[in-house]
Amino acid sequence: MTVLTTHNLVRIYQNGGVPVPAVRGVDFTVEAGEFVAIMGPSGSGKSTLVHMLGGLDVRTSGEIWLDGKRVDTLSESAWAVLRRRKIGFVFQFYNLVTNMSVADNVELPALLAGMSPRESRERREYLLAELGLTERAYAAPAELSGGEQQRVALARALANGPRLLLADEPTGNLDSRNTRDVLRLLGEVHGQGQTIVVVTHDAKVASKADRVVTLSDGMIVDDASMRRRRRPPGSAGDVVELRG
Amino acid sequence: MIAEWRWIRADLRARRTQVALTVLAVAGIVAALVTAATLLEEGTNPWRGLFTRGHGAHVWIHTKDTPDTAALRSLGADLAGPYGSAPATLTGNGRKVPVALQEAPATPPEIATPLLTEGRWLDRSDPDGVVVERSFAQALGLRPGSPFTVTGLSGATHALFVKGVAESGDQGFYPEWTPGLAWTLRETLTRVEPAPGRREHVTGLRLADPGDTTLVVQRAVTVLAGQVQRVSTWREARASMELDNRLLGLLLALFGGAGLVGAALALANATGGRVLGQLRDLATLKSLGFTGPQISRMLLAEHGLLGLLGIAGGLTAGHLITIAALRVPPSPAQLGAIALGTILTVLVAVWLPAWRGGRTTPIPATPALPPHGRLSRLARLALLVRLPPALVLGTRDAFTRRVPAALTSVGLAIPMMMITIGLGCWATLDDFTKNPERVGQAAALVVRPGEMTAGEAERRAAADPDVAAVYPGVELDALVPWQTRTVRTRALGTSATPYPFHVVEGRMFRERYEAVAGQGLLDLLSVRVGDRVRLTVGGTPLIVHIVGRVLEPEQDGEVLSLGLDTLAAKDAVPPHFYSLVLRDGADPGEVRARLLARDLEVALAVNPADRLAVIRVIIVALVVVLALIGLANLLTASALGLRDHVRDLAVLQAMGLTPRQVMATLVTGTGLLAVLGVLAGAAAGALLSTALIDLEGHGSGMGAGIGRAPAPAALAAAVLIAVGAALLVALIPARRAARARVPVTAG
Numbered sequence: 001m002t003v004l005t006t007h008n009l010v011r012i013y014q015n016g017g018v019p020v021p022a023v024r025g026v027d028f029t030v031e032a033g034e035f036v037a038i039m040g041p042s043g044s045g046k047s048t049l050v051h052m053l054g055g056l057d058v059r060t061s062g063e064i065w066l067d068g069k070r071v072d073t074l075s076e077s078a079w080a081v082l083r084r085r086k087i088g089f090v091f092q093f094y095n096l097v098t099n100m101s102v103a104d105n106v107e108l109p110a111l112l113a114g115m116s117p118r119e120s121r122e123r124r125e126y127l128l129a130e131l132g133l134t135e136r137a138y139a140a141p142a143e144l145s146g147g148e149q150q151r152v153a154l155a156r157a158l159a160n161g162p163r164l165l166l167a168d169e170p171t172g173n174l175d176s177r178n179t180r181d182v183l184r185l186l187g188e189v190h191g192q193g194q195t196i197v198v199v200t201h202d203a204k205v206a207s208k209a210d211r212v213v214t215l216s217d218g219m220i221v222d223d224a225s226m227r228r229r230r231r232p233p234g235s236a237g238d239v240v241e242l243r244g
Numbered sequence: 245m246i247a248e249w250r251w252i253r254a255d256l257r258a259r260r261t262q263v264a265l266t267v268l269a270v271a272g273i274v275a276a277l278v279t280a281a282t283l284l285e286e287g288t289n290p291w292r293g294l295f296t297r298g299h300g301a302h303v304w305i306h307t308k309d310t311p312d313t314a315a316l317r318s319l320g321a322d323l324a325g326p327y328g329s330a331p332a333t334l335t336g337n338g339r340k341v342p343v344a345l346q347e348a349p350a351t352p353p354e355i356a357t358p359l360l361t362e363g364r365w366l367d368r369s370d371p372d373g374v375v376v377e378r379s380f381a382q383a384l385g386l387r388p389g390s391p392f393t394v395t396g397l398s399g400a401t402h403a404l405f406v407k408g409v410a411e412s413g414d415q416g417f418y419p420e421w422t423p424g425l426a427w428t429l430r431e432t433l434t435r436v437e438p439a440p441g442r443r444e445h446v447t448g449l450r451l452a453d454p455g456d457t458t459l460v461v462q463r464a465v466t467v468l469a470g471q472v473q474r475v476s477t478w479r480e481a482r483a484s485m486e487l488d489n490r491l492l493g494l495l496l497a498l499f500g501g502a503g504l505v506g507a508a509l510a511l512a513n514a515t516g517g518r519v520l521g522q523l524r525d526l527a528t529l530k531s532l533g534f535t536g537p538q539i540s541r542m543l544l545a546e547h548g549l550l551g552l553l554g555i556a557g558g559l560t561a562g563h564l565i566t567i568a569a570l571r572v573p574p575s576p577a578q579l580g581a582i583a584l585g586t587i588l589t590v591l592v593a594v595w596l597p598a599w600r601g602g603r604t605t606p607i608p609a610t611p612a613l614p615p616h617g618r619l620s621r622l623a624r625l626a627l628l629v630r631l632p633p634a635l636v637l638g639t640r641d642a643f644t645r646r647v648p649a650a651l652t653s654v655g656l657a658i659p660m661m662m663i664t665i666g667l668g669c670w671a672t673l674d675d676f677t678k679n680p681e682r683v684g685q686a687a688a689l690v691v692r693p694g695e696m697t698a699g700e701a702e703r704r705a706a707a708d709p710d711v712a713a714v715y716p717g718v719e720l721d722a723l724v725p726w727q728t729r730t731v732r733t734r735a736l737g738t739s740a741t742p743y744p745f746h747v748v749e750g751r752m753f754r755e756r757y758e759a760v761a762g763q764g765l766l767d768l769l770s771v772r773v774g775d776r777v778r779l780t781v782g783g784t785p786l787i788v789h790i791v792g793r794v795l796e797p798e799q800d801g802e803v804l805s806l807g808l809d810t811l812a813a814k815d816a817v818p819p820h821f822y823s824l825v826l827r828d829g830a831d832p833g834e835v836r837a838r839l840l841a842r843d844l845e846v847a848l849a850v851n852p853a854d855r856l857a858v859i860r861v862i863i864v865a866l867v868v869v870l871a872l873i874g875l876a877n878l879l880t881a882s883a884l885g886l887r888d889h890v891r892d893l894a895v896l897q898a899m900g901l902t903p904r905q906v907m908a909t910l911v912t913g914t915g916l917l918a919v920l921g922v923l924a925g926a927a928a929g930a931l932l933s934t935a936l937i938d939l940e941g942h943g944s945g946m947g948a949g950i951g952r953a954p955a956p957a958a959l960a961a962a963v964l965i966a967v968g969a970a971l972l973v974a975l976i977p978a979r980r981a982a983r984a985r986v987p988v989t990a991g
Binding site: 054082 | 250255258259522524527528530531532533534535536537538605607
């Protein structure tokens with residue numbers, strides 16, 4: 001079942017009256033339960049694309065379909081309501097709400113999605129336990145390390161049980177150990193059937209994905225499925241894969 | 245809703261000090277407004293305060309015999325009295341003044357309590373002592389210990405003395421309300437007037453609802469069936485105490501406006517600063533699914549709530565302050581008006597930043613960064629004249645974010661402008677006091693002949709060495725065609741030797757049938773200087789040529805002044821009074837005492853500045869509040885400036901700027917905006933204050949021409965203090981920032 005489809009998606013910024021195309025006619029589809037990594041050099045339009053998919057940025061032309069409904073024509077407020085129910089976001093700089101505790105940060109999207117305070121608390125307790133952050137529930141974001149903050153951000157993105165998880169360079173600001181932790185979590189979530197689209201520079205992130213879409217100058221230059229390369233663990237293929 | 249409240253609660257918790265300061269600032273302004281309004285009301289209409297403090301009686305019934313108290317109580321009123329009362333004549337110094345002696349118990353009564361201001365209350369061990377009503381005592385120059393010799397209707401004279409002076413809201417002020425009032429013990433009253441037939445009884449009725457007064461009076465008259473001789477009500481007492489002075493009302497409106505602008509600035513600044521500081525958080529909220537209107541609503545609720553809390557606190561504090569300081573609660577109408585005005589102001593002040601917050605772009609990855617690059621023209625100029633690099637960088641920083649830069653300057657300019665206008669009001673009041681002749685009060689004293697002939701009174705007054713000139717005068721009511729009311733006509737001096745009115749437009753009258761008028765009269769008759777008006781004075785028709793406009797502090801300026809020789813002889817002779825112009829430097833009080841000793845009836849002219857004295861307190865309070873608002877604005881600006889430039893600072897340090905230079909850069913960045921704001925505000929205030937006060941003078945009928953610009957020394961001091969304080973406020977965070985080690989790569 002298709003979760004997300006785009007048709008000829010275009011985004012052109014105006015810089016002092018000069019049009020600067022960031023995304024130039026992207027057609028792509030994400031199936032339910034798929035883990036898609038979008039890669040490409042800086043300025044290739046990856047972040048712009050993922051922002052448009054979540055309604056944070058508006059498209060210049062083209063179409064976006066989510067769960068079989070056309071969404072690119074929605075107003076800003078309608079997009080916000082859609083995000084509450086169907087989309088979770090993870091950013092490079094974590095973007096936890098600074099004045100709220102970890103628990104409040106995670107409960108907020110659940111409350112917004114219409115869960116009762118008790119349900120959202122239970123959901124938060126479950127997610128934080130899964131991510132090993134139970135004892136940090138009442139800490140302020142500033143008291144956490146970068147890795148912890150990104151784990152909280154992931155918990156927050158999952159709080160409303162989204163159809164689609166969008167992540168923009170989720171490991172871009174983390175050291176290798178924290179990167180590994182976050183990747184493990186993404187893998188686990190994916191294993192539970194979560195649809196994920198992640199923008200990354202990092203080959204390690206891409207290696208977790210089912211599909212790697214490569215952008216250059218705002219256009220898709222490669223769309224490769226990685227499933228065929230999966231081998232049972234412990235085989236020689238692992239070594240090859242790690243080096244690749 | 246739950247999500248919104250969760251965020252509001254978290255945000256309030258995260259910045260408790262700032263929240264407390266905002267609430268306090270708004271509360272302070274509202275409390276100042278309530279106190280100012282109550283103080284001004286006390287100044288213009290002391291009745292309410294006196295009546296409230298003394299638990300006054302709303303209705304006073306004068307009866308021949310002791311009334312049926314049970315019947316009066318059945319009307320649903322608490323009673324004061326009945327007290328015996330007798331007319332008598334106060335003699336002494338060759339004067340005979342009618343006085344009403346009224347019985348009072350030895351312990352001041354619960355209802356209609358006279359409020360002792362000087363001396364002591366009546367005492368059985370001292371039956372010759374009386375307590376005199378304050379305005380009466382003042383008019384006659386009586387103080388505790390003064391002799392109070394009264395002659396009863398029988399002709400017998402009793403040597404009593406003044407034991408105390410007390411205020412009362414139960415009857416109007418002397419001489420508007422005659423006869424004067426003195427309280428005595430019952431035995432003293434019986435001694436002065438032994439014949440019960442010549443005494444009457446007065447009974448006060450305190451009603452639960454003052455609105456019932458008319459009904460209660462009618463029923464009392466019916467119940468007491470023919471016994472009632474006279475009834476007076478609180479409305480008459482209030483009317484006789486009211487100073488019909490529109491200038492005060494207008495000034496109150498001006499200060500009220502200033503206070504509201506202050507409250508709006510304090511809140512808009514606090515909210516705006518906060519919203520600007522959390523744009524990234526707001527963007528994150530949007531990415532989580534908050535809609536723009538939802539965020540606006542949330543911000544409006546949060547900051548509006550703080551404003552409303554401040555208003556509630558301010559109203560309560562104002563209430564408590566006025567009760568503690570003046571012993572009168574503020575009037576409900578004023579409280580309501582202030583509450584409504586401030587609530588509207590708060591909503592408007594908070595709405596704009598809240599709306600702006602709601603429009604934040606939902607991409608949190610792009611935190612608000614100042615535009616980089618281009619040096620402003622001012623900074624290029626600074627480079628050209630080879631200023632030190634710290635100053636150039638500071639100058640550049642000052643204008644990188646143009647809108648906040650403008651807001652900072654305006655945020656300081658407005659309080660500074662208000663402060664300057666306050667100083668202008670102060671200078672105007674000073675001018676009233678120092679040069680009363682310039683507000684139409686050349687004469688410090690007014691002598692009435694009383695018992696003696698007019699000629700004798702004039703001779704005695706002129707004999708005093710400090711009296712420079714004596715102008716005979718008459719005041720009459722004139723009928724004006726097309727007007728249903730009369731206007732005051734004052735003939736003072738003659739056309740050849742006119743009284744020194746302060747003419748601000750046109751010229752003084754020089755011939756018969758020429759006159760000058762106050763602004764109020766010109767407005768009332770819709771005439772201008774140069775027009776002729778027809779009026780009827782004492783039955784004689786008169787056409788006068790208005791040749792000039794004078795500053796007229798009395799009767800809301802609705803006074804026509806002309807020479808005595810313009811009036812018919814029957815109206816002009818003998819003069820009703822003499823206005824005395826004193827020599828420079830003479831003390832009116834001393835001269836009055838000397839003239840009183842010569843058995844003359846002398847009254848001191850009331851300077852408008854004395855009535856407006858309370859405004860000085862309000863000016864000081866407002867200046868303090870405005871200064872605090874200015875500082876708060878500056879703190880926000882300085883914090884924002886720091887946030888914008890924190891990365892630049894690291895680069896500057898890396899490039900080799902010393903901490904001192906970094907500090908200078910930061911101080912220049914904020915200080916330059918502060919100096920610009922202060923100077924612009926002071927200039928605008930100085931330009932506006934004279935015009936504004938003149939406008940108030942015009943509106944009040946006194947006339948334009950009273951306004952004075954703030955004293956240059958005071959203005960210079962205010963500007964220097966403001967700039968100094970601004971630089972100091974900018975220095976503290978700058979110092980801290982310059983010493984902090986900021987990593988260049990800080991995200």
